[in-house]
Amino acid sequence: MNKYLLFTPGPVNVAENVRRAICKDDICHRESDFDDLLQRVETKLLKLFEIKNSVDYRAVVITGSGTAANESMLSSVVGHKRILILSNGEFGDRLYNISKVHNKNTTVLQYSWGERFDLETIKAYLTTHEIDIVAMVHHETSSGMLNPLEKIGTLCKEHKAMFIVDCVSSAGAEVIDMEKCHIAFCSSSSSKAICSYPGLSFVVGKTNEFERLRDLPVKTAYLNLYAFYEFIKNFSQTPNTPAVHLFYALEQALDNILNKGIAHHYSVLQDKAKILRDGMSNLGLTFLMEEKDMCSVLTTVYLPTHIDTTLFRQKLREKSIIIYEGKGRFKNKVFQVGNIGELSFADIQFFLDSLENVLQSFGNGKVKIIPFTLGGGRKSMIVYVDGDTKSRELATAS
Ligand SMILES: Cc1ncc(COP(=O)(O)O)c(C=O)c1O
Secondary structure, eight states: OOSOEEOSSSSOOOOHHHHHHTTSOOOOTTSHHHHHHHHHHHHHHHHHTTOSOTTSEEEEEEESOHHHHHHHHHHHSOTTSOEEEEESSHHHHHHHHHHHHHOSSEEEEEOOTTOOOOHHHHHHHHHHSOOSEEEEESEETTTTEEOOHHHHHHHHHHTTOEEEEEOTTTTTTSOOOTTTTTOSEEEEETTSTTOOOSSEEEEEEEHHHHHHGGGSOOOOSTTOHHHHHHHHHHHSSOSSOOOHHHHHHHHHHHHHHHHHOHHHHHHHHHHHHHHHHHHHHHTTOOBSSOGGGBOTTEEEEEOOTTSOHHHHHHHHHTTTEEOEEOOGGGTTTEEEEEOOSSOOHHHHHHHHHHHHHHHHHTOOSEEEEEEEEETTEEEEEEEEEETTTEEEEEEEEO
């Protein structure tokens, strides 16, 4: 029994067989046991991405969180070229900041957090500027917005720009058609919709684009994407010591998705998101964006203004429920509820019941001042009104 139900965008509650997988035999990462394991993990990652011709694409696995895969891409594929970052949230901003560290020709088209990308301004920018590479986040986790992969990919193709994408919180939950969306490289991590432990990330890319990295300047030694490619291609290994047992866990998590079917996995996530969203709407909560803009893993909800974030999260934590609070510009304005990992439909109902309970404990925020007389003086009582009929005294004032 887990201590907490992680209603977060990851790391997640893992399946029992994933938990057991990290206890497998100790193996040496320079022996054929690991070579085979890495080969199987790569094959399964390419299956998850529904790559039809697996010779045209490769997946390299990096020991490190999602940021390691992002930094590996951004430091290794740009060279001296010009890169444009599209950002509408915290994680788009992070791509920009990482790129600036490695690439002096970095620019950003900055949209408000939670705002849709405006395709016309992007098109105009690509028409009037020499841009070689465009990078963006697929699912902008800070707001929950799913950015339009195919539309931006098509613009990139029209303007002969390479397209690279952070799919850290969308891979394993949303269809990512690398070919149709003209994606050269995309990154993701083990601990979100793929439902394994944190600690591994990966980059899926076109084989010919991986080959081209050989001629580019090396900007980081440890996260050199070409080195990862060279090692997997030549030895089925990683350049440095990998977190061996996390590979077992990742393989098991991938098996869990592939055995049940990718489409089935996606549709269960959609069902869970729908039940959560309907349930929260019924409690009178409203969302940061329309449902059609959301990813199937996460819902970003306005925090009622009379509720204190810290206390709200604490009350849920006391019921073993962990949610996310808003980051950066969304701090104290929203909370986020994820529906990935081992969360059953019963857990979701438990969450909704607990949420109702916690919201009720704060009242509904409508305040009524009722004057009354006590002894000799005139006093008034502040009453927070719960629904239409129930009233609860919270304080008195003279
Ligand atoms: C879209 C996106 N990109 C990048 C990251 C960073 O990943 P990590 O914290 O695993 O390094 C996250 C983390 O939540 C994310 O959601």
